Amino acid sequence: MLLNTKDRAVTDQAVTYYRERYAEKGMYENTLIDGIESVVQELAAQNIKLLVATSKTNTYAGKIVEHFGLMPPIETVYGAEPDGTRSDKTELIAHILEDEGLSAAECVMIGDRKFDLIGARNNSVRSIGVLWGYGTCGELEAEKPDFLAERPEQILEWVTKSS
Numbered sequence: 001m002l003l004n005t006k007d008r009a010v011t012d013q014a015v016t017y018y019r020e021r022y023a024e025k026g027m028y029e030n031t032l033i034d035g036i037e038s039v040v041q042e043l044a045a046q047n048i049k050l051l052v053a054t055s056k057t058n059t060y061a062g063k064i065v066e067h068f069g070l071m072p073p074i075e076t077v078y079g080a081e082p083d084g085t086r087s088d089k090t091e092l093i094a095h096i097l098e099d100e101g102l103s104a105a106e107c108v109m110i111g112d113r114k115f116d117l118i119g120a121r122n123n124s125v126r127s128i129g130v131l132w133g134y135g136t137c138g139e140l141e142a143e144k145p146d147f148l149a150e151r152p153e154q155i156l157e158w159v160t161k162s163s
Contacts, residue, residue, distance in 0.1 A: 027060050032068055033132050035152035042156055044073030052077040053096055053109065053119075055087050076100075089119025097123060108146075108162075110155060111135075117143035126162070128155055 003014055044050055050073055054061045061079035065071050078096050080087035086095055089111075097104060109120035112133020117140065120127035128147045129140035140148060147158045 023060065027064050028067055033152060037068075037070070039152045039156045040070055040073055043159065046160070048159065049100075049102075050074045051096060051100065052079075053089065053092050053116075054079045055089065055092070055115070056080065057082050089115045090122040091119075093119045093123045093125060097125075108159060110149075112140075114139050114143045117145050120145075128158060130155070 003011060052065055052074055056079050058079040062077040065074055065077050078092060086092040104124040107125045108128060109116055109125050110128045111117060112130050113135040117127045117129055127145040128149055129145040130149050131137055149155050
């Protein structure tokens with residue numbers, strides 16, 4: 001227990017403080033992986049539709065993508081609702097496919113955690129696991145992605161060959 005209390009008022013206040021700091025500063029305290037921006041630009045130049053599917057809430061996710069100058073070429077950011085709706089990747093990917101009118105066969109989910117790959121598989125979407133995020137190689141390999149990328153440019157190579 002992080003706060004060492006079961007007092008709901010204390011934990012609610014801690015969550016409020018966390019969200020305030022995250023919204024003000026925390027969501028911008030990261031950097032893009034080297035090579036990501038050029039891969040995104042090249043995929044867009046090939047007329048590949050780029051969307052984000054994240055468990056982060058919509059409130060923050062779009063602002064983060066915009067902050068790093070990736071909208072456009074990323075067209076839309078899909079995230080969880082503040083009440084937790086669509087925080088599950090299977091549910092979120094199903095929602096995106098329906099909302100965008102996309103066929104699973106024409107899509108690829110790129111993710112750094114097993115939840116991304118599970119969500120893709122549960123929706124019959126191909127997947128690429130990336131080794132520069134939060135997940136481990138073992139975690140990603142266990143989910144049997146269609147491809148495992150060590151560097152961003154490998155995504156471009158695989159997508160180009162698979163199209």
